[in-house]
Amino acid sequence: MTDSDVRLIDMTLRDGMHAVDHQFTPEQMADVASALDEANMDVVEVSHGDGMGGSSINYGFAAADTEAYLDAVVPELTDTRLSVLLLPGIGTVEELDLAVEKGADMCRIATHVTEADVSAEHFEFVEERGLEANGLLMLSHMASPETVLEQAKLMEDYGAEAVYVMDSAGAMLPQDVRERVGLLSEELSIDVGFHAHNNLGLGIGNTLAGIEAGATTVDGCLRGLGAGSGNAQMEVLVGVLEKAGYDVSPDFFGVMDAAEDVLLPMLTEDTMPELDNDSLVLGYAGVYSSFLRHTRRVGEQFDLDPREILVELGEMGVVGGQEDMITDVAARMAEDEAATADSEADD
Amino acid sequence: MTDSDVRLIDMTLRDGMHAVDHQFTPEQMADVASALDEANMDVVEVSHGDGMGGSSINYGFAAADTEAYLDAVVPELTDTRLSVLLLPGIGTVEELDLAVEKGADMCRIATHVTEADVSAEHFEFVEERGLEANGLLMLSHMASPETVLEQAKLMEDYGAEAVYVMDSAGAMLPQDVRERVGLLSEELSIDVGFHAHNNLGLGIGNTLAGIEAGATTVDGCLRGLGAGSGNAQMEVLVGVLEKAGYDVSPDFFGVMDAAEDVLLPMLTEDTMPELDNDSLVLGYAGVYSSFLRHTRRVGEQFDLDPREILVELGEMGVVGGQEDMITDVAARMAEDEAATADSEADD
Structure with a gap:
């Protein structure tokens, strides 16, 4: 990982793709990636919102294919690492090989919180290819802390270097985050991550609670872009972590500039994340x-x-x-x- | 106070006035107040953003005067209590008498966190007139928990029935809130309140932290309206508190309806609260x-x-x-x- 207390993964070019109906162009992706690299972001994740191979009738066609996106982003990255997302059943080994060939440093493998067992082969593929493999347990609010731990242990056994508690529906309260992240931090020997959504207005509050409970790698998007009412707002998160005394790699003002000077002009009123009644009730209901x-x-x-x-x-x-x-x-x-x-x- | 665990004070028609340059019309105020009353809100606060008497060259002229606003709102309220805001040096005893005559139930008296001593007479006036008096310590992030306590004790001595820790610049982290609210809850014999701003994306997270630390009365605005990047978003707060198991008086769906069906059509893109770089850096700097x-x-x-x-x-x-x-x-x-x-x- 990094020398800092918490590793930050910017998903503007992945979970943020949901907010723009997967329509970022390769040129736009290059601009955002370049600004994030300049600001010393630890990792950027680049994929269709539903991972590599997600561009389809089912999940919505992206503006370009994985190859074009990676070709645009890779030359912009110097120290920032490149992650791709793979959902078993959507992404294939061909796409993984393409990501390796293009220069991805890590692959995050995501399953439903109770279905980690479908990911064993995928972890094997990723490790064989020399990438850092992380596991993401989606909709973690639907399982008890004990079940999340059991599933996380499977991913640890498969070779994950970190496992994430994903609050995919933005349904968790800080206490829910503490229970799950805290238990994993105690029981696993690998890093524990947390991924927030803002449906209950707790994107930043829950991420902070997760870090206090032991998470050492967390996700966010510039301007809080993302599915539903969006993810933890990355530039805010960097400022909050600095203010709270954590040592983080990204430069606060640099990330702010990436958010407002680079990303914001690409958004419209319709694509800006909003905590409206629809996203609120989804988070409330989970x-x-x-x-x-x-x-x-x-x-x-x-x-x-x-x-x-x-x-x-x-x-x-x-x-x-x-x-x-x-x-x-x-x-x-x-x-x-x-x-x-x-x-x-x-x- | 109320039978519920936490009393909710909706300030859409007071702190929310900042977001619309104090331009809500009396008719608009009546519509919002009516929707909040129907949703069983505990208290609505109605005043110029800077309190009664704030309508001036210095603080910006409101669309109408205190009398017109109160005349519009009072007939709409059945069980919901009416609060007015008074800042010593801005509001006068004449305005307080007007509010009493029109039917206000409570008056909140706000001073800078280290200047509670200027409010002694104002508390006396409010109590003489039979209203519930609450004290608000503005910019509480600028004073140590011990200083906040010392100032809160002054207001308690003057007769306050509740004292609020006000995070007026949205500069506090959850830990800052816990320290201040926790100390006041231990040491005062009256209720302790908390008032959040969202500059660090912690409007909801901090309010929850304040309640966990002992606050029994908290503030919010529909759609998160308010100065800076806005206050705690009231409809979200109601949902979060219900989900966390607190007994609150307002009806969740009713408050959602007030936010989206009644208030939202009164707002424009410019008046919607936004967590942009300006508000972020103000919260970060405090x-x-x-x-x-x-x-x-x-x-x-x-x-x-x-x-x-x-x-x-x-x-x-x-x-x-x-x-x-x-x-x-x-x-x-x-x-x-x-x-x-x-x-x-x-x-």
């Missing part, structure tokens, strides 16, 4: 943003507040791919409401 | 926003990064009214830089 549109439609159908349905889905712990359950849940809620109204009318 | 414009001008004059000057001013603990020091400080910094450059050239 469900993925893909549920929002379906739930609105179903809410109208059953004359229910879609927020009530989302909260119910969150309590049931539904995950992506289970969108067909929304109608069932709404139908049951509407029945319950009708029954309650009947029994009240009887009184 | 200085008031009035320094920003002067510092930019002086920075150009001496060929210095204005951010460096702001950080230096923050370390010196300068406060409003000391803007003339900016040129002196910049001149000294420019001399130091020149001397360093000379000595390096000599080597």
